[in-house]
Amino acid sequence: MGTEVRVPTLGESVSEATVATWFKKPGDRVAADEMLCELETDKVTVEVHAPVAGRLVEIVAPEGTTVAVSALLAQIGAAEAGDEPAPEKTHAGAEAKAGAGESKMIDVMVPALGESVSEATVSTWFKKPGDTVAQDEMLCELETDKVSVEVPAPAAGVLAEILVTEGTTVAAGSKLALISSDGQGVAAAPKAETPKKTEAAPAQEPAPKKDVEDAPSARKAMAEAGLSPDAVQGTGRDGRIMKDDEARAVSGASQAAAPAPAP
Known part of the structure:
Protein backbone atom coordinates (compact mmCIF):
# COMPACT_ATOMS: atom_id res chain seq x y z
CA MET A 1 0.00 0.00 0.00
CA GLY A 2 1.34 3.42 -0.92
CA THR A 3 1.98 6.31 1.44
CA GLU A 4 0.22 9.60 0.82
CA VAL A 5 2.12 12.91 0.72
CA ARG A 6 -0.20 15.70 1.82
CA VAL A 7 -0.03 19.49 2.22
CA PRO A 8 1.16 20.31 5.78
CA THR A 9 -0.30 23.07 7.93
CA LEU A 10 0.74 26.39 6.42
CA PHE A 23 12.39 18.23 -7.06
CA LYS A 24 11.48 14.62 -7.89
CA LYS A 25 9.58 12.99 -10.74
CA PRO A 26 7.49 9.81 -10.85
CA GLY A 27 9.71 6.74 -10.69
CA ASP A 28 12.45 8.45 -8.66
CA MET A 35 12.57 17.25 0.15
CA LEU A 36 10.02 16.46 -2.54
CA CYS A 37 8.55 19.83 -3.47
CA GLU A 38 8.18 23.45 -2.43
CA LEU A 39 4.90 25.30 -1.83
CA GLU A 40 4.42 29.08 -1.96
CA THR A 41 1.89 31.10 0.06
CA ASP A 42 1.39 34.83 0.38
CA LYS A 43 3.50 34.73 3.56
CA VAL A 44 5.95 31.84 3.49
CA THR A 45 7.65 29.17 1.42
CA VAL A 46 6.99 25.66 2.75
CA GLU A 47 9.11 22.60 2.01
CA VAL A 48 7.37 19.23 1.78
CA HIS A 49 9.46 16.23 2.81
CA ALA A 50 8.96 12.53 2.13
CA PRO A 51 7.27 10.87 5.14
CA VAL A 52 8.88 7.51 4.26
CA ALA A 53 11.53 6.08 1.97
CA GLY A 54 10.41 4.43 -1.27
CA ARG A 55 9.65 5.31 -4.87
CA LEU A 56 7.59 8.31 -6.04
CA VAL A 57 4.70 6.59 -7.79
CA GLU A 58 2.49 9.53 -8.74
CA ILE A 59 2.41 13.34 -8.55
CA VAL A 60 -1.22 14.32 -7.98
CA ALA A 61 -0.73 18.12 -7.84
CA PRO A 62 1.66 19.38 -10.57
CA GLU A 63 3.54 22.69 -10.45
CA GLY A 64 1.26 25.72 -10.57
CA THR A 65 -1.66 23.95 -8.84
CA THR A 66 -3.33 25.69 -5.90
CA VAL A 67 -3.85 23.25 -3.02
CA ALA A 68 -5.55 23.44 0.38
CA VAL A 69 -4.16 22.22 3.72
CA SER A 70 -4.17 18.37 3.86
CA ALA A 71 -4.73 18.07 0.08
CA LEU A 72 -3.09 15.07 -1.58
CA LEU A 73 0.16 15.98 -3.36
CA ALA A 74 1.66 12.64 -4.31
CA GLN A 75 1.89 8.91 -3.62
CA ILE A 76 5.01 7.04 -2.49
CA GLY A 77 5.23 3.29 -3.02
CA ALA A 78 7.62 0.70 -1.70
CA ALA A 79 10.94 0.44 -3.52
CA GLU A 80 11.23 -2.62 -5.74
CA ALA A 81 13.59 -5.34 -4.58
CA GLY A 82 17.01 -5.22 -6.18
CA ASP A 83 16.71 -1.77 -7.75
CA GLU A 84 18.60 0.19 -5.10
CA PRO A 85 21.76 1.95 -6.29
CA ALA A 86 24.92 0.48 -4.80
CA PRO A 87 25.64 3.41 -2.42
CA GLU A 88 22.22 3.01 -0.83
CA LYS A 89 22.28 -0.77 -0.23
CA THR A 90 23.85 -0.44 3.19
CA HIS A 91 21.24 2.11 4.23
CA ALA A 92 18.42 -0.08 2.87
CA GLY A 93 19.80 -3.05 4.78
CA ALA A 94 19.88 -1.01 7.97
CA GLU A 95 16.24 -0.07 7.48
CA ALA A 96 15.30 -3.72 6.99
CA LYS A 97 17.13 -4.64 10.16
CA ALA A 98 15.37 -1.88 12.04
CA GLY A 99 12.04 -3.16 10.80
CA ALA A 100 12.93 -6.65 12.00
CA GLY A 101 13.65 -5.79 15.63
CA GLU A 102 14.72 -2.23 16.24
CA SER A 103 12.64 0.90 16.65
CA LYS A 104 12.84 3.24 13.68
CA MET A 105 13.27 6.84 14.80
CA ILE A 106 11.88 9.61 12.59
CA ASP A 107 13.19 13.16 12.90
CA VAL A 108 10.84 16.10 13.40
CA THR A 124 4.10 25.62 22.62
CA TRP A 125 4.37 21.82 22.60
CA PHE A 126 0.96 20.15 22.25
CA LYS A 127 2.36 16.67 22.89
CA LYS A 128 4.71 15.18 25.47
CA PRO A 129 7.10 12.21 25.28
CA GLY A 130 5.16 8.96 25.31
CA ASP A 131 2.09 10.39 23.56
CA THR A 132 0.77 8.63 20.47
CA VAL A 133 0.67 10.88 17.40
CA ALA A 134 -1.00 10.55 14.02
CA GLN A 135 0.63 11.57 10.76
CA ASP A 136 0.14 15.32 10.14
CA GLU A 137 -1.13 15.85 13.72
CA MET A 138 0.18 19.16 15.10
CA LEU A 139 3.09 18.65 17.51
CA CYS A 140 4.18 22.20 18.33
CA GLU A 141 3.94 25.83 17.30
CA LEU A 142 6.87 28.09 16.39
CA GLU A 143 6.83 31.89 16.49
CA THR A 144 8.83 34.18 14.21
CA ASP A 145 8.79 37.96 13.86
CA LYS A 146 6.30 37.57 11.02
CA VAL A 147 4.17 34.43 11.44
CA SER A 148 3.24 31.49 13.63
CA VAL A 149 4.30 28.17 12.10
CA GLU A 150 2.68 24.86 13.05
CA VAL A 151 4.85 21.74 12.95
CA PRO A 152 2.94 18.54 12.06
CA ALA A 153 4.10 14.97 12.68
CA PRO A 154 5.89 13.61 9.57
CA ALA A 155 4.67 10.08 10.42
CA ALA A 156 2.45 8.21 12.86
CA GLY A 157 3.99 6.68 15.98
CA VAL A 158 4.94 7.64 19.53
CA LEU A 159 6.70 10.89 20.48
CA ALA A 160 9.91 9.42 21.84
CA GLU A 161 11.83 12.57 22.76
CA ILE A 162 11.51 16.35 22.66
CA LEU A 163 14.95 17.77 21.84
CA VAL A 164 14.08 21.49 22.06
CA THR A 165 12.04 22.88 24.94
CA GLU A 166 9.56 25.78 24.88
CA GLY A 167 11.21 29.20 24.75
CA THR A 168 14.25 27.94 22.82
CA GLY A 183 6.63 2.92 20.17
CA GLN A 184 9.88 1.21 21.20
CA GLY A 185 12.74 3.11 22.77
CA VAL A 186 10.49 5.73 24.35
CA ALA A 187 11.23 4.90 27.96
CA ALA A 188 14.96 4.95 27.26
CA ALA A 189 14.86 8.34 25.59
CA PRO A 190 17.37 10.61 27.39
CA LYS A 191 16.15 13.80 28.97
CA ALA A 192 19.45 15.61 29.01
CA GLU A 193 17.90 18.51 27.13
CA THR A 194 15.87 19.67 30.14
CA PRO A 195 18.57 22.14 31.29
CA LYS A 196 18.20 23.92 27.94
CA LYS A 197 15.14 25.66 29.32
CA THR A 198 17.36 27.28 31.91
CA GLU A 199 19.73 28.44 29.18
CA ALA A 200 16.87 29.84 27.13
CA ALA A 201 15.09 31.42 30.11
CA PRO A 202 15.27 35.22 30.04
CA ALA A 203 17.12 37.19 32.68
CA GLN A 204 15.06 38.32 35.66
CA GLU A 205 15.58 41.91 34.70
CA PRO A 206 12.97 42.94 32.11
CA ALA A 207 14.64 43.59 28.78
CA PRO A 208 13.74 46.79 26.95
CA LYS A 209 11.15 45.88 24.31
CA LYS A 210 10.93 49.00 22.24
CA ASP A 211 13.00 47.35 19.48
CA VAL A 212 11.55 43.85 19.93
CA GLU A 213 8.49 42.82 17.93
CA ASP A 214 6.12 40.59 19.93
CA ALA A 215 4.79 37.32 18.49
CA PRO A 216 1.89 37.85 16.05
CA SER A 217 -0.40 35.49 17.99
CA ALA A 218 0.41 37.33 21.24
CA ARG A 219 -0.33 40.74 19.69
CA LYS A 220 -3.67 39.48 18.45
CA ALA A 221 -4.58 37.98 21.84
CA MET A 222 -3.57 41.17 23.72
CA ALA A 223 -5.69 43.29 21.37
CA GLU A 224 -8.69 41.03 21.91
CA ALA A 225 -8.22 41.10 25.70
CA GLY A 226 -7.61 44.88 25.77
CA LEU A 227 -4.26 44.26 27.43
CA SER A 228 -1.30 46.66 27.14
CA PRO A 229 2.08 45.07 26.25
CA ASP A 230 3.56 46.99 29.19
CA ALA A 231 1.44 44.84 31.51
CA VAL A 232 2.85 41.56 30.16
CA GLN A 233 6.22 40.05 31.07
CA GLY A 234 7.71 38.53 27.91
CA ALA A 249 -1.13 37.94 32.31
CA VAL A 250 -4.87 37.63 31.67
CA SER A 251 -5.14 34.83 34.27
CA GLY A 252 -3.25 36.93 36.85
CA ALA A 253 -5.42 39.97 36.21
CA SER A 254 -8.59 37.87 36.65
CA GLN A 255 -7.40 36.50 39.97
CA ALA A 256 -6.44 39.97 41.21
CA ALA A 257 -9.86 41.33 40.27
CA ALA A 258 -11.77 38.54 42.04
CA PRO A 259 -13.54 39.80 45.23
CA ALA A 260 -12.11 38.64 48.52
CA PRO A 261 -14.28 36.00 50.32
CA ALA A 262 -16.60 37.34 53.02
CA PRO A 263 -15.26 36.87 56.58
Missing part, protein backbone atom coordinates in the same frame (compact mmCIF):
# COMPACT_ATOMS: atom_id res chain seq x y z
CA GLY A 11 0.59 28.76 9.39
CA GLU A 12 -1.98 30.91 11.09
CA SER A 13 -4.79 32.14 8.79
CA VAL A 14 -3.20 30.47 5.73
CA SER A 15 -5.48 27.90 4.10
CA GLU A 16 -3.97 27.29 0.66
CA ALA A 17 -0.71 27.38 -1.28
CA THR A 18 0.61 26.98 -4.82
CA VAL A 19 2.89 24.11 -5.82
CA ALA A 20 6.03 25.97 -6.92
CA THR A 21 8.62 23.28 -7.72
CA TRP A 22 8.87 19.50 -7.72
CA ARG A 29 13.63 6.84 -5.43
CA VAL A 30 13.25 9.03 -2.34
CA ALA A 31 14.69 8.81 1.16
CA ALA A 32 12.70 9.51 4.32
CA ASP A 33 12.67 13.26 5.05
CA GLU A 34 14.09 14.07 1.59
CA MET A 109 12.52 19.09 11.77
CA VAL A 110 11.96 22.87 11.75
CA PRO A 111 10.26 23.59 8.39
CA ALA A 112 11.15 26.44 6.06
CA LEU A 113 10.18 29.67 7.83
CA GLY A 114 9.72 31.97 4.86
CA GLU A 115 11.81 34.40 2.89
CA SER A 116 14.49 36.20 4.95
CA VAL A 117 13.44 34.32 8.13
CA SER A 118 16.18 32.09 9.49
CA GLU A 119 15.08 31.30 13.04
CA ALA A 120 12.03 30.92 15.27
CA THR A 121 11.15 30.39 18.92
CA VAL A 122 9.43 27.22 20.14
CA SER A 123 6.20 28.62 21.55
CA THR A 169 15.29 29.68 19.59
CA VAL A 170 15.92 27.30 16.68
CA ALA A 171 17.18 27.70 13.12
CA ALA A 172 15.41 26.45 9.99
CA GLY A 173 16.28 22.79 9.44
CA SER A 174 17.04 22.09 13.13
CA LYS A 175 15.85 18.86 14.74
CA LEU A 176 12.96 19.37 17.17
CA ALA A 177 11.99 15.87 18.30
CA LEU A 178 12.06 12.15 17.57
CA ILE A 179 9.09 9.92 16.74
CA SER A 180 9.31 6.16 17.27
CA SER A 181 7.47 4.38 14.47
CA ASP A 182 6.57 1.40 16.68
CA THR A 235 9.66 35.27 28.17
CA GLY A 236 10.75 35.10 24.54
CA ARG A 237 14.08 36.14 23.13
CA ASP A 238 15.10 39.67 24.18
CA GLY A 239 11.89 39.97 26.22
CA ARG A 240 9.60 39.14 23.29
CA ILE A 241 6.00 38.51 24.37
CA MET A 242 4.74 35.05 23.39
CA LYS A 243 1.14 33.80 23.34
CA ASP A 244 1.57 31.98 26.67
CA ASP A 245 2.80 35.21 28.32
CA GLU A 246 -0.44 36.95 27.36
CA ALA A 247 -2.50 34.04 28.75
CA ARG A 248 -0.64 34.18 32.08
